[in-house]
Each structure stands twice: as structure tokens, then as C-alpha cells.
Amino acid sequence: MASSSKPPPPLHSPPRIPSNLVGYDIPWVEKFRPTKVADVVGNTDAVSRLQIIARDGNMPNLILSGPPGTGKTTSILALAHQLLGANCKEAVLELNASDDRGIDVVRNKIKMFAQKKVTLPAGNHKIVILDEADSMTSGAQQALRRTMEIYSNTTRFALACNISSKIIEPIQSRCALVRFSRLSDQEILHRLMIVVDAEKVAYAPDGLEAIIFTADGDMRQALNNLQATHSGFHFVSQENVFKVCDQPHPLHVKTMVQNVLEGKFDDACSGLKQLYDLGYSPTDVITTLYRIIKNYSMEEYLKLEFLKEVGFAHMRICEGVGSLLQLSGLLAKLSLVRETAKAMM
Numbered sequence: 341m342a343s344s345s346k347p348p349p350p351l352h353s354p355p356r357i358p359s360n361l362v363g364y365d366i367p368w369v370e371k372f373r374p375t376k377v378a379d380v381v382g383n384t385d386a387v388s389r390l391q392i393i394a395r396d397g398n399m400p401n402l403i404l405s406g407p408p409g410t411g412k413t414t415s416i417l418a419l420a421h422q423l424l425g426a427n428c429k430e431a432v433l434e435l436n437a438s439d440d441r442g443i444d445v446v447r448n449k450i451k452m453f454a455q456k457k458v459t460l461p462a463g464n465h466k467i468v469i470l471d472e473a474d475s476m477t478s479g480a481q482q483a484l485r486r487t488m489e490i491y492s493n494t495t496r497f498a499l500a501c502n503i504s505s506k507i508i509e510p511i512q513s514r515c516a517l518v519r520f521s522r523l524s525d526q527e528i529l530h531r532l533m534i535v536v537d538a539e540k541v542a543y544a545p546d547g548l549e550a551i552i553f554t555a556d557g558d559m560r561q562a563l564n565n566l567q568a569t570h571s572g573f574h575f576v577s578q579e580n581v582f583k584v585c586d587q588p589h590p591l592h593v594k595t596m597v598q599n600v601l602e603g604k605f606d607d608a609c610s611g612l613k614q615l616y617d618l619g620y621s622p623t624d625v626i627t628t629l630y631r632i633i634k635n636y637s638m639e640e641y642l643k644l645e646f647l648k649e650v651g652f653a654h655m656r657i658c659e660g661v662g663s664l665l666q667l668s669g670l671l672a673k674l675s676l677v678r679e680t681a682k683a684m685m
């Protein structure tokens with residue numbers, strides 16, 4: 341019989357998690373995704389603007405723009421749920437970069453959704469969510485312009501993107517721009533502590549510090565790194581985090597900077613060679629170097645000069661010159677800057 345050959349239903353199927361993941365650890369980024377705008381951490385100005393919209397209704401067309409993992413998709417989804425409640429299923433059209441969003445989709449799918457009749461309480465509108473909108477072609481964006489105006493009585497648009505300048509100006513002018521920025525270390529730590537308590541994660545304080553360092557203001561990365569370290573080692577310590585995240589160890593890079601500052605150029609170079617031999621790419625090294633120098637306690641003049649040189653080297657690496665020679669040249673420049681500064685004093 342057809343029904344008896346079906347696999348038994350999963351014992352528990354958490355919301356929005358595909359059935360093939362049941363029995364495995366649910367990704368914590370999903371498990372702990374805030375469902376209310378008020379629960380989104382950080383970016384207080386942006387979040388309070390959205391909270392006012394959630395409270396008063398009448399959502400304007402919105403563009404949420406900012407770096408990855410800061411809560412843009414989360415905020416839009418939460419806002420749509422708060423505004424529309426049970427009508428969400430019918431009254432929200434969500435399209436992201438994994439959907440085809442060429443000009444035909446705008447002409448057909450989005451337009452048809454905008455024309456569709458859905459009975460909603462007074463003051464509520466249907467919502468079209470265009471996530472990762474910066475990957476839409478400009479042709480598709482152009483096609484949106486008039487649709488956004490014609491159906492503004494019944495349908496509102498919420499766009500999320502990383503780089504707002506990739507949204508064409510006419511669309512920007514039709515939307516209220518809400519900017520998100522990277523989350524602060526305290527904000528990430530606060531959220532991590534909630535997850536650590538809920539999941540009973542064993543940790544050392546320097547482990548959480550390492551997670552915050554590697555995440556660099558990206559909450560998604562922080563939660564993913566926490567989960568990866570926890571499931572790999574069952575203990576979140578600095579050492580384990582750097583094993584999982586596979587970034588150059590900040591202490592190693594810090595020693596390199598210290599050697600440069602103490603005039604030990606050869607030691608600094610051999611530190612760099614070790615990192616290079618471990619397989620880290622020049623981009624990994626220079627990104628960590630930048631963050632270490634930014635937070636290193638040294639004279640301001642030196643720090644600014646160091647950062648300037650790191651910036652130039654980063655540019656050359658991005659242009660394709662990512663060799664050990666390039667990074668050694670950077671160390672030589674930093675040493676020279678330090679010598680000049682010393683001579684002036």
C-alpha cells in the first residue's frame with residue numbers, strides 16, 4: 341500500500357527547518373532568529389524606526405541596507421509578521437537572490453501579486469519583500485519603478501541590500517532608507533550569552549572574545565562560529581575557536597607588530613613566513629593585521645602611518661599582487677615608518 345511505504349512523520353519538526361535536518365543540530369542562526377522587531381539587537385535608530393512602523397502600520401516603501409549578518413532580513417520578516425499576522429501567507433511575496441528576479445518576474449509575478457485582491461484590515465498593505473536586492477539587474481529595477489507607484493495604495497515594497505548604491509536612484513527616491521551597521525562587540529557578546537545559556541555551552545571567556553574578534557560585527561558569523569566550535573570541541577576556548585575559524589591567530593599577528601615596533605625586522609619576517617607556510621592567504625593576513633593595528637596601543641602618529649601602509653598593501657593585494665614579497669615589503673615599510681618616527685623624536 342502506498343501509505344504504508346511512507347516514512348514515519350518526524351517526531352518534532354521545528355518551524356522553517358527542512359525535514360532532512362531533523363535529528364541534527366538546528367542551525368542556531370535560525371533557532372535564535374528574532375521574531376519581533378523589538379528583539380533585533382543593535383542599530384537602535386533603525387530598529388526603533390521599524391518598531392514605530394510595526395506599531396502604527398502604514399509601512400512606507402523601505403530599503404534596508406548594511407553589512408551581512410546585521411539583521412536586515414530578520415527585521416523585514418519580523419515587521420511583515422507583526423503587520424500582517426495570520427494574513428502573512430497570502431499578503432507577502434518574498435523573493436531573494438535564489439529566485440529568478442529578471443525583468444519578466446517583475447512584469448509578471450510581482451505585478452500579478454500587486455493586482456491580487458486580498459482582504460486586509462484597514463490600513464494594512466500587501467508586502468513585496470525583495471531580499472538581496474542589490475543583485476537585481478538594473479533592467480528589473482527599472483521595471484519596478486512604475487509598479488511601485490501604480491499599486492502603492494495596496495502594495496508596499498521592502499528591499500534589503502548590502503550596498504545601497506547598487507539600487508538605482510529612482511527606486512531609492514521612492515523608498516525610506518534604513519541603514520544598518522556592524523554590531524558592536526558588546527551587542528554580540530550579549531546575544532552570545534543568551535545562546536550560551538540556552539544551549540548550555542561550556543566556554544572560557546577568551547573563547548567568546550575570540551568569536552567576537554573573528555565575527556567582526558557580523559552576528560550570523562558569531563553564532564555560526566559558536567555552534568561550530570561547540571559541536572566540534574564541546575568547549576569554546578580561544579584555541580578551539582581559531583582552529584574552527586581558521587583565521588591567522590591574532591596573538592601571532594600581534595607579536596609580528598610588536599617585533600616591528602621593537603626594531604626586530606627579521607623576527608617579524610619569520611613570523612610572517614610561518615603564517616604564509618600555514619597556508620593563510622595574504623588577504624587573511626592583511627585583514628587580521630589591520631584589525632590588530634587598529635586596536636594596538638601605540639602612538640597615534642605611528643598608528644595612522646601604519647594603517648596608511650596597510651591600506652596601500654591591501655589595495656595591491658586586491659589588484660592581484662598577493663605574494664609573500666608584497667607582505668614582507670609591507671613589514672619593511674612599517675619598520676621604515678617606525679625608524680623615521682624615532683629619528684624625529
Ligand SMILES: Nc1ncnc2c1ncn2[C@@H]1O[C@H](COP(=O)(O)OP(=O)(O)OP(=O)(O)O)[C@@H](O)[C@H]1O
Pocket residue numbers: 368369370372373374379380381382406407408409410411412413414415500501502523531559560563
Ligand atoms: N541584529 C541582530 N539581532 C539578533 N540576531 C541577529 C541580528 N543580526 C543577525 N542576527 C542573527 O543572524 C542571522 C542572520 O541575520 P539576517 O538574515 O537578518 O542577516 P542580514 O542582515 O539579512 O544579512 P545578509 O546581508 O547577509 O542577507 C539571523 O538568523 C539571526 O540569528
Ligand SMILES: [Mg+2]
Pocket residue numbers: 412413414471472500
Ligand atoms: Mg539577508
